[in-house]
Amino acid sequence: MAQKPSIPKGTRDFGPAETAGRNYIFDTVKSVFRTYGYMPIETPAMENLGTLLGKYGDEGDKLLFRILNSGDAFSGVDMEAFRSEDGSLNGKALSMKLCEKGLRYDLTVPFARFVVQHQNEISFPFKRYQIQPVWRADRPQKGRYREFYQCDADVIGSRSLLNELELVQIVDRVFSLFGISVLVKINNRKVLTGLAEIAGFPDKVVDITVAIDKIDKTGIEAVEAEMREKGLTDEAIAVIEPVLQLKGSNDEKIARMKELLSGASASAIVSDTGLKGIAELEELFGLINAAGISQEVELDLSLARGLNYYTGAIFEVKAKDFQIGSICGGGRYDNLTGIFGLPDMSGVGISFGADRIYDVLKGLDKFPKEVTSSTRLLFANMGADEMKYILPVAGSLRESGIPCEIFADAAKLKKQFDYAARKSIPFISITGADEMAGGLVNLKNLETGEQISVSKDDIAGIRAFLEQ
Amino acid sequence: MAQKPSIPKGTRDFGPAETAGRNYIFDTVKSVFRTYGYMPIETPAMENLGTLLGKYGDEGDKLLFRILNSGDAFSGVDMEAFRSEDGSLNGKALSMKLCEKGLRYDLTVPFARFVVQHQNEISFPFKRYQIQPVWRADRPQKGRYREFYQCDADVIGSRSLLNELELVQIVDRVFSLFGISVLVKINNRKVLTGLAEIAGFPDKVVDITVAIDKIDKTGIEAVEAEMREKGLTDEAIAVIEPVLQLKGSNDEKIARMKELLSGASASAIVSDTGLKGIAELEELFGLINAAGISQEVELDLSLARGLNYYTGAIFEVKAKDFQIGSICGGGRYDNLTGIFGLPDMSGVGISFGADRIYDVLKGLDKFPKEVTSSTRLLFANMGADEMKYILPVAGSLRESGIPCEIFADAAKLKKQFDYAARKSIPFISITGADEMAGGLVNLKNLETGEQISVSKDDIAGIRAFLEQ
Numbered sequence A, B: 001m002a003q004k005p006s007i008p009k010g011t012r013d014f015g016p017a018e019t020a021g022r023n024y025i026f027d028t029v030k031s032v033f034r035t036y037g038y039m040p041i042e043t044p045a046m047e048n049l050g051t052l053l054g055k056y057g058d059e060g061d062k063l064l065f066r067i068l069n070s071g072d073a074f075s076g077v078d079m080e081a082f083r084s085e086d087g088s089l090n091g092k093a094l095s096m097k098l099c100e101k102g103l104r105y106d107l108t109v110p111f112a113r114f115v116v117q118h119q120n121e122i123s124f125p126f127k128r129y130q131i132q133p134v135w136r137a138d139r140p141q142k143g144r145y146r147e148f149y150q151c152d153a154d155v156i157g158s159r160s161l162l163n164e165l166e167l168v169q170i171v172d173r174v175f176s177l178f179g180i181s182v183l184v185k186i187n188n189r190k191v192l193t194g195l196a197e198i199a200g201f202p203d204k205v206v207d208i209t210v211a212i213d214k215i216d217k218t219g220i221e222a223v224e225a226e227m228r229e230k231g232l233t234d235e236a237i238a239v240i241e242p243v244l245q246l247k248g249s250n251d252e253k254i255a256r257m258k259e260l261l262s263g264a265s266a267s268a269i270v271s272d273t274g275l276k277g278i279a280e281l282e283e284l285f286g287l288i289n290a291a292g293i294s295q296e297v298e299l300d301l302s303l304a305r306g307l308n309y310y311t312g313a314i315f316e317v318k319a320k321d322f323q324i325g326s327i328c329g330g331g332r333y334d335n336l337t338g339i340f341g342l343p344d345m346s347g348v349g350i351s352f353g354a355d356r357i358y359d360v361l362k363g364l365d366k367f368p369k370e371v372t373s374s375t376r377l378l379f380a381n382m383g384a385d386e387m388k389y390i391l392p393v394a395g396s397l398r399e400s401g402i403p404c405e406i407f408a409d410a411a412k413l414k415k416q417f418d419y420a421a422r423k424s425i426p427f428i429s430i431t432g433a434d435e436m437a438g439g440l441v442n443l444k445n446l447e448t449g450e451q452i453s454v455s456k457d458d459i460a461g462i463r464a465f466l467e468q
Helices: A016-035 A057-062 A091-098 A108-117 A162-178 A189-198 A202-212 A220-229 A234-244 A250-264 A272-291 A354-363 A384-399 A413-422 A433-438 A459-466 B016-035 B057-062 B091-098 B108-117 B162-178 B189-198 B202-212 B220-229 B234-244 B250-264 B272-291 B354-363 B384-399 B413-422 B433-438 B459-466
Strands: A046-048 A101-103 A126-135 A147-156 A182-188 A296-299 A310-319 A328-333 A347-352 A377-379 A404-406 A427-429 A440-445 A451-455 B046-048 B101-103 B126-135 B147-156 B182-188 B296-299 B310-319 B328-333 B347-352 B377-379 B404-406 B427-429 B440-445 B451-455
Touching: A016 A126, A016 A147, A016 A162, A016 A354, A016 B384, A046 A108, A108 A126, A108 A147, A147 A162, A147 A354, A162 A182, A162 A272, A162 A310, A162 A328, A162 A347, A162 B384, A182 A189, A182 A272, A189 A202, A189 A234, A189 A250, A189 A272, A189 A310, A202 A220, A202 A234, A220 A234, A234 A250, A250 A272, A250 A296, A272 A296, A272 A310, A272 B384, A310 A347, A377 A384, A377 A413, A384 A404, A384 A433, A384 A459, A384 B016, A384 B162, A384 B272, A413 A427, A433 A440, A440 A459, A451 A459, B016 B126, B016 B147, B016 B162, B016 B354, B046 B108, B108 B126, B108 B147, B147 B162, B147 B354, B162 B182, B162 B272, B162 B310, B162 B328, B162 B347, B182 B189, B182 B272, B189 B202, B189 B234, B189 B250, B189 B272, B189 B310, B202 B220, B202 B234, B220 B234, B234 B250, B250 B272, B250 B296, B272 B296, B272 B310, B310 B347, B377 B384, B377 B413, B384 B404, B384 B433, B384 B459, B413 B427, B433 B440, B440 B459, B451 B459
Parallel strands: A182 A296, A377 A404, A377 A427, B182 B296, B377 B404, B377 B427
Antiparallel strands: A046 A101, A126 A147, A147 A347, A182 A310, A310 A328, A328 A347, A427 A440, A440 A451, B046 B101, B126 B147, B147 B347, B182 B310, B310 B328, B328 B347, B427 B440, B440 B451
16 A cells, blocks of 8 residues: 655655754844844734734735645535635635644734734743744745745844844854855935835835835846836936946945935935934944955845835845845834734844855855764764773763764675765774773774774774774 | 634644744654654655545545646536435545645655655665654544644564664663653564464454553553454454463563463464564564663553554653653554555664654653754843944854844843843843944843953953853
8 A cells, every 4th residue: 555655845854964954043043033133933823814814915815825624624614605606615714614723824914923922921022033934825836835834033123123123133143154155235214215205105115015025136227117007207217227226335325315305306305204314324334344244245226125014124145146136135114013903012133044054055055064074973873881881981981972883783894884975974992802801992083084982981092083 | 804813723833942842852852763764755745535545444535635726627527427316515535636635644655656656766675754744634622633744754664673672672762862761662563473373363463452552541451341342252362362461571471471372272273474573573682682772662462553564563652750642653554555556675773753752851841952942142232333333243152053132122131131031032232332443342241240251352251251
C-alpha cells in the first residue's frame, strides 16, 4: 500500500543544512532584537476569520487558507440556502459557514489583535519581536511560497523617532553581523502625501504611491504612464517626476524637498503635511548621525512601499553585492489597533525577509562554517568493548560542548569514513585494542591527515586538537 | 467598527515571559541534540491529506484539521452526488472533495514522509531533530490544546542499541541542565509480547498493552478488570499480574523475567520474542552502566506506552519532585517508513513535552533569572540632547551583548521608573546635564539603591557595575 510521498505545492521541506542556515539567521536577528529590549511573543497559527477578513483587501481575503470546522462541518447546513438563482453555489458565503478559522496571513494583524486583547497586561511602549510562519494561497512561483517565515519587530505606543532610529540601528547591526553590505533607504509617507498635494491631486495619494512603488522594477516611464492612466495631468507629473529623480546628499535632498513643499514648485501649493514629514526626516537623520551607523543610509524620495497603513517613516534595505529585491522593510503606522477597538496607538515596525537573506548569505558564501557542519568528531565503531571504552570520553566532550558521534554499528571502516565525509565531520577517532591497552584515544584530522594519540582522560588535550 | 478580539478555543497566545521560557526549553534541548550529532529539519505545516489519513486510526482521522481548497472550492462540485438516501450530506466524502490538505497531527508521520521522499539525499543512519507545532481538533480542556509544539529526536537506519543509550543520555543531560530530578523508566515491547505469549494469549498483546498502559492512572485492579473484559482468563491474569508488580533492582527484575519467559511461569510456555527483548534490555543496561547516567534509570515491566508502532525499547520520563504526567517518552519502531514505500528501516526516537516541562520548571522555580528578564539597563530619557549623548554608550553596550533600552520619550521620571519596574529591568541610568558636562554616565542598581558615575567611554567599567 505504498504511496508516493509529496508535499503540497508552494510548501517546502528544509533539510539539515538549510534548517541550520535559517536558524543562524533567526538566532542572529533575535540576538540583536534582544539587545534593544525587544521581547518575543507567539500567536496561534489559526485565527478567527473575523480577525483576518477585511484587513488585506479583497485580494488578500481570497488568499486566506480557511480551516474546515471540526466535527461534521456539514451537519445541519442547508446547502439550498447558499444556492444562487442560476443554480450555482455561493462559495464565499458557504465557506464562511463551513470555516470559522483561517491560517494567519502575516504577523502584523495578529500582533494588533494581541495588543488589544492583552492591553492590560502590557507595559507600553511595547517592543515585541515575532518569528513565525505565515500562509498565503498565492499562485506558487519562483521565490514565492505558500508557507514562509516572517521575522518582525515592532514597537507600539510611542511616537518618538528614537524608535525609528533603533530600527535603523538594528538593521545596521544585523547585516554587519552577517557580513553583508546593504543600502538602507528611508522615506516618509507624509512627504509623499505632500507631493500629491503640491501636484494638485491630494485625493490621489494612494494611486501615486502605488505607481511610484514600481519605479525600481519598471522604471520612471512606466510610473509616469500609470499616473497618467490614473488621471494625473501633465502639470502634476511635471511636479512629481523631478522629485523622484532628486540627486545629492541626504541633506541636500531634504533642503530641496522642503523648498518644493513650501511653495517653490510649479503649483506654488504649500503642504503642511509634507513639511511635517520633512521635519521628521530631519530629526531622524540627526539621530542617525548622532548614533553613528556603519552601513549606508540614503533618503530615497521615490521609495513608496505598497502597504496603505504606513503614515510616517518607511524603510527598505537592499543588498549591495547581490541582485535580489528588498531584504528588509518597514515603517510607521498610526492606527493599526483601531480596527480592534484601541485607537491612537502609533507604532513602527520592521520585517526581515528570511528567505532572501538566506539566498544572499548563500550566494555571497557568508554562512559561517560552523553553522552547517555540526558534528566535530566521529568515533569509529571498532566493536562492543571499544565502544564502551569510548563512551565516557564522548560524554565528557559533549558536556564541554563539542558535538561528537559514535558510529552506531561496527561496520566496515570505509562505510564509517563515508558517513563522516557525507556529514562533513572534520575529525575521526580510530581507537582500537592498542589504544585501549595504553589508555589512549586516537584522533585524526581528515583534512590534513595529521594523527595523534592522547590520554583518554586528557579532555583538554583532545579539545585542543579538535579546535585547531 | 471595533471587533472584540479573541483567538480560537484551544489555542494560545504566548506573551514575552512565556515565550522566553519556552525558547529556553527549546534552546537547551537543541543544544544537547546537537552534541550527539542530531541535525534539525523542518517540514510544512500543511501535508497532503493522503499523507496523514489512516496513520492515527479512525479517531485520529477525525481530529485532523482540514484546509479548504483555495480558489473557489465549491466550483464544479455536485453536492447532490454527496447526498445519502435519507437526504443528509456525506460529510466525510464531501470534505475529501473540498479539502486536499490538512495540518500535521504530529512530527513522526511527516518525518517518515521526509525520509522516504529525500532518501537519496540522506546519509544513514539519519539523526534528526524537529521542533514545530502540531494541530489536533481535540476537545480543548485543561492541559490539552489544539495547537502545541512537539520536540522530537529520531535516528533511523540503525538497529544498534547505542542509539537507545544515546537517547537516555540526552534525557539525562537535558534534565540535569534544567536542574530537574527525573526517573527514566525503560521497558521493551518484545518483553510485553513475550508476556502475552506466556499468558497464553499471544493474539491479545495489543489489548494487554492498552490495559497495562493505564496502570499508573487507574491502578492494578482496573487493569485486571479491563483484561478480563477483553477475554483474558484468570490463569492468564495470574501470569501477567505478578510481572507488573515485580520489585528489586533492574538486574534482579531482568533475571526474574528471563526465568519466566524461559518456561518458569505457571503456563510453562517459552517465549523466544520475550527472551530477545530481555537480551536487548541486558545490552542496553550494560551500555547505561558503561556510560554512567546521573539520573535514576529504572526497568519498569508495567510500562507499555499506547502507540502501536513501537517494537523494541520504550521510554518514559517523570519528574520526581512535581506531580504531572510523563514529560518525555519514546521508543523503537521497525517499520515507520514502510507505509510510504521504504521497508525495513528501523528507528528509535524520543519526544520532549514542552508544555509540561514548562510547568515543572515554573512550579519548581527552576527558570534561570536571565531567561525572563532580558533588558539589563534602562537609560531614562532626560531630553533630546541627553539622548544623543547616550546613544553611542548604549550602542557600545549592545555590541558587547548587554541588552539596554533608552526610554523613547522624555516623559516624567515616575513613568520611566514604572516602565523599568514592570519590565523587571534591574538598572537605570539618569544621566542629565551635570553628567554630560563631566563626560560621565550615571548608573543605579534599582534593587540595592547603589549609585555610581562612570566615564561614558569606560564601557568595561559600566559592564562591571551592570554584571554585579
